[in-house]
Amino acid sequence: MSTKTRTTAGLAVLAALLITLAAAAAQEPTSLKEAYKNAFVVGAAINALQITGQDRRGDAIIEAQFNSISPENVLKWENVHPAPGTYSFEVPDQYVAYGEKHHMFIVGHCLVWHSQVPAWVFRDEKGSFVDRETLLKRMHDHIQTVVGRYKGRIQSWDVVNEALNEDGTLRQSSWMKIIGEDYIAKAFQYAHEADPQAQLTYNDYSLENEAKRKGALALITRLKAAGIPVTSVGLQGHLGLQGPSVETEDDTISDFAKLGVKVVISELDIDVLPPATQQQTADVSLKVEQDAKLNPYANGLPQSVQQELAKRYADLFGVFSKHRDVVTRVTLWGVTDADSWRNNWPVKGRTSYPLLFDRSGQPKLAFQAVIRVGANTKTE
Numbered sequence: 001m002s003t004k005t006r007t008t009a010g011l012a013v014l015a016a017l018l019i020t021l022a023a024a025a026a027q028e029p030t031s032l033k034e035a036y037k038n039a040f041v042v043g044a045a046i047n048a049l050q051i052t053g054q055d056r057r058g059d060a061i062i063e064a065q066f067n068s069i070s071p072e073n074v075l076k077w078e079n080v081h082p083a084p085g086t087y088s089f090e091v092p093d094q095y096v097a098y099g100e101k102h103h104m105f106i107v108g109h110c111l112v113w114h115s116q117v118p119a120w121v122f123r124d125e126k127g128s129f130v131d132r133e134t135l136l137k138r139m140h141d142h143i144q145t146v147v148g149r150y151k152g153r154i155q156s157w158d159v160v161n162e163a164l165n166e167d168g169t170l171r172q173s174s175w176m177k178i179i180g181e182d183y184i185a186k187a188f189q190y191a192h193e194a195d196p197q198a199q200l201t202y203n204d205y206s207l208e209n210e211a212k213r214k215g216a217l218a219l220i221t222r223l224k225a226a227g228i229p230v231t232s233v234g235l236q237g238h239l240g241l242q243g244p245s246v247e248t249e250d251d252t253i254s255d256f257a258k259l260g261v262k263v264v265i266s267e268l269d270i271d272v273l274p275p276a277t278q279q280q281t282a283d284v285s286l287k288v289e290q291d292a293k294l295n296p297y298a299n300g301l302p303q304s305v306q307q308e309l310a311k312r313y314a315d316l317f318g319v320f321s322k323h324r325d326v327v328t329r330v331t332l333w334g335v336t337d338a339d340s341w342r343n344n345w346p347v348k349g350r351t352s353y354p355l356l357f358d359r360s361g362q363p364k365l366a367f368q369a370v371i372r373v374g375a376n377t378k379t380e
């Protein structure tokens with residue numbers, strides 16, 4: 001074969017290869033929502049700056065990457081209902097309008113929680129604790145007003161948040177002490193009355209841990225047996241690099257699926273920093289003193305840890321994809337690393353790297369890894 005012929009043949013092969021690569025590249029999804037369109041919606045918790053258009057960079061990422069949003073703080077009781085008879089709907093209205101403008105699955109978070117709820121809710125004008133009937137009426141009025149306002153627009157509510165202790169017993173919150181265990185059932189009933197079409201979630205952290213998981217499984221079983229309209233369980237997913245294992249995540253999703261509820265991964269982030277507490281928890285009340293040893297990456301994250309984080313995210317999304325018949329939503333708890341609550345909990349002023357976009361809004365190795373898992377998820 002002459003040199004000229006060989007060169008022509010080589011160029012033809014190269015051209016074919018480039019076309020194939022381009023086609024393959026063209027197939028690779030460029031967004032999380034596209035990568036998982038056959039599996040579940042992919043969301044982000046968004047903050048007031050993003051809701052009100054003051055974080056243009058964050059908004060660009062949200063609109064390009066996600067098809068669901070959750071309100072990190074603006075719909076919590078202390079913000080939306082700060083005083084008796086006083087509701088503050090300006091920013092929540094903008095939140096819902098934002099989601100509708102971008103055709104997103106809109107989540108409401110959260111109705112009944114022991115944290116970020118004003119003290120007046122549990123007390124009378126003299127400062128004494130109110131009785132069961134009074135607190136039930138306050139809960140009812142809050143839920144009717146807030147859920148009712150967004151009826152048919154917010155598609156899913158975190159109705160009760162974090163009602164369990166680590167050992168699976170019921171947290172002795174003011175809700176529990178004043179009303180009793182049925183505060184949980186009542187909250188779901190009131191939410192269902194206010195919007196019968198809304199999906200209703202019980203949301204908690206560390207449900208992968210055996211004792212707490214057993215407590216949650218028993219709680220959901222009791223609620224379902226009583227005909228309470230619980231649609232899904234939210235595994236918050238405030239995880240670490242090392243644990244819980246993908247096998248434990250897999251088993252946890254399967255355990256809740258057996259109860260006939262859907263599963264949402266409602267607040268996913270993966271902390272790369274040294275644990276500041278022995279227990280795996282996300283209890284917002286925990287506070288730990290600053291210590292340089294607990295903040296090793298203040299000047300940047302080593303490539304080796306970026307790679308570890310990428311593998312961890314890929315492994316977890318592999319489990320979520322495996323259970324896409326049950327997992328209906330995966331929400332990242334923030335947009336970029338700079339937005340994350342993990343920078344200030346349980347130690348204030350740390351530099352954490354728990355999400356898929358870095359502090360300059362650029363996709364991390366973990367983002368690419370998650371896209372690849374989605375792209376390889378077979379649709380059957």
Ligand code: G3I
Pocket residue numbers: 072073115116161236267282283284341
């Ligand atoms: O808005 C005020 C601001 O005006 C003030 O200057 C500043 C002073 O510290 O505080 C700001 O409020 C903070 C709020 O986030 C908004 O940034 C609160 O102090 C702070 O406690 C609050 O933290 C939130 C945390 O819940 C506590 O409620 C985090 O952003 C939020 O990510 C986190 O989310 C919770 C979920 O709702 C439930 N599951 C656990 C998860 C992590 O704790």
